[in-house]
Amino acid sequence: MTADNNATVRGHAAVLDIANLDTDQIMPKQFLRGIDKAGLAPGLLYDLRFDGAGQPRADFVLNQPAFAGTDVLLAGSNYGCGSSREHAVWGMQQYGFQAVVASSFGEIFYSNAMNNRLLLAMVTEADAQAFMHEARAAAGPLAIEIDVEQRQVRTAGHSAPFTISERHRRMFLDGLDVIGASLTYRDRIDAFAAQHWAAQPWVRDVARLTRDRLGA
Template identity: 45%
Template sequence: MEAFTRLDAAAAPLPLANIDTDQIIPKQFLKTVERAGLAKGLFYDFRFDEQGVEKPDFVLNQPAYKNAGVLITGDNFGCGSSREHAPWALMDFGIKAVVATSFADIFYNNCFQNGLLPVVLKAEQVAQLMDEARGGNHVVSIDLEAQTVTSPSGAVFSFEIDPQRKQKMLQGLDAIGETLQAAGSIDTYEMKRALSQPWLEGA
């Protein structure tokens, strides 16, 4: 997992509440366990019409936001079914952080396991970021170490994050990476167990 320290990126405003995981990545794109290639299904029903043609009025289809690295959105983002493909699709598109007033719990947890930073801010702060993201300069800075979001105009907003999750994001550690940090201790335990309880090894 790639470490997250600081992100300076274009922010795309998506002022909708209760966007569920099926809207983030529809079920027809869940046939793969590969993370690459899921960007094509991200917000598919929002981005494309029935003929598969891009809808020009959807924010991520607009030239200024096609390379957005931050999504500013509404309340309860990521609700619905548990779907790890949702953060995968966002990241495959190039989005590395989502800012909202709240997230669904399972989606929020999945974000940290996959290196996507979910940032919770107050409603008025999210509204200001939305407004500024619609302007000509829509570059937002997110500093995980300082736990701040800086708007295009320079307004600074602080956010809370669990300290352990913060450190894992800063170090780029997912569950596997965290376990591998203890590889030496695990090997030592296995050796001791093999000596003291050889029957468990089939000896």
């Protein structure tokens, strides 16, 4: 996928039309043992990608050679429902996905994804099915672009608006994740902190005072 000044992302899409695909399936629990974000790509959609013996399922779309390098997912409704594990987002990004197009998303997954700059484009169910129909008819991955500035998803055969909050839209256009967006308010945060500590100076030293009182 390429990006033009963070405003338009272009890539190639594969279809995963499974409704209510939850985060436990996106990133199974056995891959959550690490203490950081690293090494999650092998676990992505593991039970869909591999059989009980750990062998790749030849009929699964992401295992097909033509779809190697796919970076946009055309997903079923309520994608990412279930638990709040942020690893599902990190795993998708490490695997190479930059965006998901669907008619609806799990609420917590949506927030986690957008805050980590995994772009989720929410379209109507009719538009989602139109994109999937076009993708299935294509010889390989479907060329697709997502215009954040104009809030449009486009392919050769279809175009549709997508829903995105102004806050998240601004984050993508400015190239920021949620921490970067928060730091744009650094002056206001520092001013509040200075006022807070000046009004309640004892709060700042509460840990030290507690240790002194307990003789720790």
